[in-house]
Amino acid sequence: MVKKALINQLKNSVFPNEQKQSYALAGSLFACGVVIGGVAAALIYDQVQAHKAKDGMEVLEAVKDHFKKDGDIEGSWIELQPVHVNRFGQEQKLYYGGISRLENNKVVQYEFYADAITGNIVDIFAID
Numbered sequence: 764m765v766k767k768a769l770i771n772q773l774k775n776s777v778f779p780n781e782q783k784q785s786y787a788l789a790g791s792l793f794a795c796g797v798v799i800g801g802v803a804a805a806l807i808y809d810q811v812q813a814h815k816a817k818d819g820m821e822v823l824e825a826v827k828d829h830f831k832k833d834g835d836i837e838g839s840w841i842e843l844q845p846v847h848v849n850r851f852g853q854e855q856k857l858y859y860g861g862i863s864r865l866e867n868n869k870v871v872q873y874e875f876y877a878d879a880i881t882g883n884i885v886d887i888f889a890i891d
């Protein structure tokens with residue numbers, strides 16, 4: 764009888780510890796899953812943002828700032844939908860726009876291409 768009491772006491776003292784250990788393991792695995800999921804979501808978000816086109820109006824303002832250094836701007840425009848252009852054997856998403864400004868009391872018109880992803884000016888040319 765004493766043996767049975769000792770065995771029952773031993774079982775009761777052992778199983779709660781095993782249950783606590785399994786809860787701790789489950790909690791640790793859940794926390795690891797949350798951390799890994801958060802890191803994966805942040806990386807995916809970063810990749811999506813890196814390939815997202817800039818706003819066309821922001822690109823136009825940057826081009827206008829570039830042109831304002833040399834004279835007053837008379838007018839400007841931009842196609843708000845990027846166009847796909849094949850340049851040097853590569854397909855690029857570009858914004859297409861134009862600027863008019865006074866040079867020597869004459870209105871000179873320029874057209875430009877700007878990269879839709881970075882906003883950098885790719886090409887500027889005067890219209891005769």
